[in-house]
Amino acid sequence: MSAPRTGAQILWEALAREGVDVVFGYPGGAIMPAYDALLDSSIRHVLVRHEQGAAHMADGYARVSGKVGVAIATSGPGATNLVTGIATAMLDSVPLVCITGQVTSRLIGTDAFQETDITGVTLPITKHNYLVTKVDDIAKTIREAFYVARSGRPGPVLVDITKDAQQATTTPVWSSAPVRMRGYRPEHKAELDDLARATELIDRAKRPVILAGHGIVKAEASGELRAFVEKTGIPVASTLLGLGGFPATHPLSLGMMGMHGEAWVNHAIQEADLLIALGMRFDDRVTGKLDTYAVNAKKIHCELDPAEINKNVRADVALVGDVKDTLEALIPLVTRRDRAQWLQRIDEYKGDSAVRDIQTMPHDGRLFAAHVMHDLWRITQGKALVVTDVGQHQMWEAQYYKHDHPRKLVTSGGLGTMGFALPAAIGAKLASPDDEVWVIAGDGGFQMTACELSTIAQEGVKLHVAIINNGYLGMVRQWQQFFYDGRYSATPLKSPDFVKLAEAHGLTGIRVTKRDEIEGAVARARRADGTCVIDFRVEQEDSVYPMVPAGAALNEMIRRPNPIVETAEDD
Amino acid sequence: MMTLRTYIMHVEDLPGVLNRVTSLFRRRGYNIESLTVGRTENPGVSRMTIVMEADDDAARRIEANLYKLVNVLKVEDTTRRPCVTRELALIKVRTSNQSQRAHVMQLAEVFRARVIDVAPEALIFEITGTRDKIEGLAGVLAEYGIVEMVRTGAVAMLRSAPEQVNEIQEEPRATSAA
Numbered sequence: 188m189s190a191p192r193t194g195a196q197i198l199w200e201a202l203a204r205e206g207v208d209v210v211f212g213y214p215g216g217a218i219m220p221a222y223d224a225l226l227d228s229s230i231r232h233v234l235v236r237h238e239q240g241a242a243h244m245a246d247g248y249a250r251v252s253g254k255v256g257v258a259i260a261t262s263g264p265g266a267t268n269l270v271t272g273i274a275t276a277m278l279d280s281v282p283l284v285c286i287t288g289q290v291t292s293r294l295i296g297t298d299a300f301q302e303t304d305i306t307g308v309t310l311p312i313t314k315h316n317y318l319v320t321k322v323d324d325i326a327k328t329i330r331e332a333f334y335v336a337r338s339g340r341p342g343p344v345l346v347d348i349t350k351d352a353q354q355a356t357t358t359p360v361w362s363s364a365p366v367r368m369r370g371y372r373p374e375h376k377a378e379l380d381d382l383a384r385a386t387e388l389i390d391r392a393k394r395p396v397i398l399a400g401h402g403i404v405k406a407e408a409s410g411e412l413r414a415f416v417e418k419t420g421i422p423v424a425s426t427l428l429g430l431g432g433f434p435a436t437h438p439l440s441l442g443m444m445g446m447h448g449e450a451w452v453n454h455a456i457q458e459a460d461l462l463i464a465l466g467m468r469f470d471d472r473v474t475g476k477l478d479t480y481a482v483n484a485k486k487i488h489c490e491l492d493p494a495e496i497n498k499n500v501r502a503d504v505a506l507v508g509d510v511k512d513t514l515e516a517l518i519p520l521v522t523r524r525d526r527a528q529w530l531q532r533i534d535e536y537k538g539d540s541a542v543r544d545i546q547t548m549p550h551d552g553r554l555f556a557a558h559v560m561h562d563l564w565r566i567t568q569g570k571a572l573v574v575t576d577v578g579q580h581q582m583w584e585a586q587y588y589k590h591d592h593p594r595k596l597v598t599s600g601g602l603g604t605m606g607f608a609l610p611a612a613i614g615a616k617l618a619s620p621d622d623e624v625w626v627i628a629g630d631g632g633f634q635m636t637a638c639e640l641s642t643i644a645q646e647g648v649k650l651h652v653a654i655i656n657n658g659y660l661g662m663v664r665q666w667q668q669f670f671y672d673g674r675y676s677a678t679p680l681k682s683p684d685f686v687k688l689a690e691a692h693g694l695t696g697i698r699v700t701k702r703d704e705i706e707g708a709v710a711r712a713r714r715a716d717g718t719c720v721i722d723f724r725v726e727q728e729d730s731v732y733p734m735v736p737a738g739a740a741l742n743e744m745i746r747r748p749n750p751i752v753e754t755a756e757d758d
Numbered sequence: 759m760m761t762l763r764t765y766i767m768h769v770e771d772l773p774g775v776l777n778r779v780t781s782l783f784r785r786r787g788y789n790i791e792s793l794t795v796g797r798t799e800n801p802g803v804s805r806m807t808i809v810m811e812a813d814d815d816a817a818r819r820i821e822a823n824l825y826k827l828v829n830v831l832k833v834e835d836t837t838r839r840p841c842v843t844r845e846l847a848l849i850k851v852r853t854s855n856q857s858q859r860a861h862v863m864q865l866a867e868v869f870r871a872r873v874i875d876v877a878p879e880a881l882i883f884e885i886t887g888t889r890d891k892i893e894g895l896a897g898v899l900a901e902y903g904i905v906e907m908v909r910t911g912a913v914a915m916l917r918s919a920p921e922q923v924n925e926i927q928e929e930p931r932a933t934s935a936a
Contacts, residue, residue, distance in 0.1 A: 306774070307777075310777065310778060310781050311781055311785050314826075314828075315827075315828040318774075335828060368828065369770055369831055370769075370770060370825075370827075370828055370829055370830050370831045371828045372825070492822075492826070493822040493825075494819055494822035494823045494826060496818075496819075496822070497815050497818065497819065498819060501815075
């Protein structure tokens with residue numbers, strides 16, 4: 188029989204029982220009882236500089252570790268500051284538990300100081316949320332929250348706990364039995380006759396393409412995917428969040444599909460007679476105009492969430508279930524086929540268009556972002572854990588940094604949250620301390636959460652930060668160039684001296700303006716005691732190619748201007 | 759093809775559940791024709807009847823999305839199943855003279871509507887039935903001048919033996935905890 192405990196103490200013990208070793212948060216009035224009890228807990232707390240950072244750190248931690256990330260904030264503004272981070276996690280199916288303090292229960296609904304209806308605010312951007320007003324409900328709710336966050340299609344769960352519930356005492360009842368809920372049945376298993384129908388389509392297909400998504404990474408299904416690919420000989424295109432789920436250097440890896448996918452990938456998809464979608468949801472950024480999307484292809488959709496089936500693209504066969512289980516079931520059923528003709532056809536597209544910027548860019552000392560990505564990939568031997576922000580650099584990274592392993596690329600895909608990278612990288616580093624972690628961010632996105640440099644300094648976290656500084660909000664500038672007659676509205680960007688900014692935080696700062704300085708800068712960054720910020724001054728009006736304009740068909744790409752014949756120089 | 763669909767839902771009787779359900783319809787861009795909610799024979803379980811227009815694909819996705827709400831216990835699309843549906847309406851009709859009043863009451867009789875309030879200038883009818891029946895009466899009464907009308911929205915029940923929500927929902931299950 189355990190002794191009576193306060194709700195705040197129960198909260199930390201409940202977190203410890205879920206295996207939590209680190210939380211990211213910021214104190215305030217309504218969460219003070221919990222912060223007081225934190226001093227007696229063994230859980231590490233990372234003090235952020237803005238609660239949005241806490242949510243992104245928990246997110247980065249979750250994406251890398253595969254565990255549930257935890258963010259904590261006070262009521263009102265503390266809670267609302269989490270919102271962007273929660274929405275980011277929701278769109279990318281990242282398991283988070285966000286704990287917020289709430290005003291004392293008798294004050295709820297009175298517009299009390301720092302009162303916000305945060306369960307109302309986050310209702311559409313959480314998988315589920317709870318308002319806890321009674322101390323006896325804390326332990327059970329935390330357990331349920333973790334179960335909901337990580338089970339089925341993962342997602343963020345918010346638990347709002349009133350101050351009086353944190354202060355009240357009770358004798359906690361701990362259970363180790365499986366969580367039981369009246370509703371909520373997240374598990375599904377593909378039907379046998381659907382597996383048979385899928386097998387028939389796969390065996391009959393002459394021009395099949397696998398579309399590998401985030402689900403491969405989340406389900407830890409990389410091994411099964413590889414076995415499936417090597418048995419069937421079917422080439423793999425990846426979504427942005429699927430990168431690393433299948434080795435980029437594998438001969439059957441095509442690369443990224445979609446708006447900034449390479450031409451041969453999108454052409455292969457458009458010409459395919461079968462698409463095998465694995466843990467992806469046919470986002471508009473990967474399909475282009477829907478009624479022109481892979482019109483001759485049958486579609487097999489392997490997906491855990493039944494609500495995704497037939498949402499954007501009609502599935503001929505839907506295999507609803509965990510993609511790892513589905514692949515395990517399919518592997519013994521499918522037969523090996525000779526795909527030489529189809530692969531040769533795709534190779535012809537590569538031959539036609541394999542003129543990547545890397546090879547076509549003038550080697551005249553100027554610094555192109557693509558150079559930076561390519562050289563970082565080469566110098567780190569493709570082994571770094573890369574956390575990207577949102578914009579042009581994110582696409583260049585996806586094109587030129589070849590990821591061979593899952594959970595080595597962390598990026599905000601669905602919501603496209605600028606400011607994500609720096610805080611997410613802190614979480615990523617804490618989840619995987621042995622990894623060399625690189626933040627790649629634009630000058631715009633970096634400044635949205637640059638305050639977290641202080642967190643980095645205080646926590647002694649070692650990151651390598653590459654700012655791809657082109658003096659513009661580059662992706663918007665690119666759209667303005669292509670679609671708004673080059674009228675640069677609110678995209679030229681003046682930034683602080685990032686080297687001095689790093690130094691002001693007690694960190695190292697380096698500026699790179701020429702390609703031949705990259706290697707030395709990376710070496711210095713690696714040698715630095717703490718985090719090093721490298722300000723890469725890249726070509727200002729460079730654009731990401733190819734590009735499928737929004738609403739165009741996938742094969743209607745804006746191609747790289749003036750492609751010249753490739754040279755072997757950079758291979 | 760867009761058809762009018764009726765869903766029966768069993769949900770946990772907790773604060774905010776109605777909000778979660780309606781928020782889902784709003785967020786996904788589906789327009790609710792009518793929604794009713796109330797207690798059931800099972801303590802802790804509320805029942806909703808939702809009527810809305812959707813094609814078959816959308817209907818399946820709505821069902822799948824509803825099941826993603828943690829407090830939802832069971833969803834049944836009754837559209838192509840044997841089912842009884844009823845709605846209640848109160849209709850206030852202007853009656854300027856004695857003979858008109860008699861005439862209106864006679865008409866209402868045909869629809870099995872009851873008079874529940876009589877005032878010098880107006881009558882209130884209560885009618886229970888399907889949507890078609892209520893709209894039929896409203897159409898007829900419109901000629902005399904409907905002052906106001908209130909409708910409850912449909913409630914529905916499948917004709918087959920009702921399944922016990924609790925029996926279906928309470929089997930144990932393992933967590934995916936590492």
